[in-house]
Amino acid sequence: MKSVTRSLRILEAVAQHQPVTVGELTKLFGLPKSTVQRTLVTLNEAGWLRANRKDTTRWEIGARVLAVRPAALQGSSLFAAAREPMIRLRDTVNETIHLSVPDALQGMVVVDRVDCTHAVRTFHAIGDTSPLHATATGRAVLAQLPKADVDELVERGLEAFGEATPTDAGALHAELDRIREDGYSVNRNQYRPDVCAVAAAILDEDGTPLATIAVSMPESRFDPGHLPELGLLVGETAKEIAARRLGA
Structure with a gap:
């Protein structure tokens, strides 16, 4: 449950600060860089986040979030x-x-x-x-x-x-x-x-x-x-x- 809460907090942070880097999120949450990176990759694989087209080191909200919004x-x-x-x-x-x-x-x-x-x-x-x-x-x-x-x-x-x-x-x-x-x-x-x-x-x-x-x-x-x-x-x-x- 703790990992789910962490994922949701990171998702919310990306939505607020996008496009945002792993380093910026690490400073924001005080978490190990590896933990933040792993969470971002997981959310990316699920379609909730994506890499920015112009700067792939930065993350932004993915299509799944945008598709849920209309519903x-x-x-x-x-x-x-x-x-x-x-x-x-x-x-x-x-x-x-x-x-x-x-x-x-x-x-x-x-x-x-x-x-x-x-x-x-x-x-x-x-x-x-x-x-x-x-x-x-x-x-x-x-x-x-x-x-x-x-x-x-x-x-x-x-x-x-x-x-x-x-x-x-x-x-x-x-x-x-x-x-x-x-x-x-x-x-x-x-x-x-x-x-x-x-x-x-x-x-x-x-x-x-x-x-x-x-x-x-x-x-x-x-x-x-x-x-x-x-x-x-x-x-x-x-x-x-x-x-x-x-x-x-």
């Missing part, structure tokens, strides 16, 4: 408030609708999805993660965060997933200004090729972004001429979910 959210007020408006939005536009939540500055996690009826459609599994700067859902959240948080993300480096991915700090800040003005964000092939999305943030009563609602579609069905109308629909759906969550 835990299914009984939450956010999940309950979002379901009916998501279905209504899908019926209006006949495209796939996603509900995603931010995992701090690590990225976005898909927690619910309503599929369209098209044979050709976009697909994100529940629990899928995506970067903040390269997606409509992520930038919808970034536009509502303090500048210091955005600067921290920029300092970590903005990875390019394609030619359209915003990797310049100035361009990203300009895009976030536009999102705040328009009320919605747009992704056109900036993360996955031939995948487009329009998203809006779902805000808490104090203006904190809790989640995003997004319409996702193949590039072949993306019509820039309908973007203002689609953005308005997504923005109104986000506001409705926020109000339903608060019981308004």
Whole structure:
């Protein structure tokens, strides 16, 4: 039982300080380096932790934790408030609708999805993660965060997933200004090729972004001429979910 408790404490510490090294965890807990290393390897093998892609000496939360999170959210007020408006939005536009939540500055996690009826459609599994700067859902959240948080993300480096991915700090800040003005964000092939999305943030009563609602579609069905109308629909759906969550 003692080893289980230790593993959970190390898992929590990684979640709080990620990406973190074995040495940093050793100092934090006052445990032998071999004990911490063995625990990390065990959690990695189970899928709860993973090595950071850019620095494999550092550890971060793994996919299993992110996959568990959506299941835990299914009984939450956010999940309950979002379901009916998501279905209504899908019926209006006949495209796939996603509900995603931010995992701090690590990225976005898909927690619910309503599929369209098209044979050709976009697909994100529940629990899928995506970067903040390269997606409509992520930038919808970034536009509502303090500048210091955005600067921290920029300092970590903005990875390019394609030619359209915003990797310049100035361009990203300009895009976030536009999102705040328009009320919605747009992704056109900036993360996955031939995948487009329009998203809006779902805000808490104090203006904190809790989640995003997004319409996702193949590039072949993306019509820039309908973007203002689609953005308005997504923005109104986000506001409705926020109000339903608060019981308004």
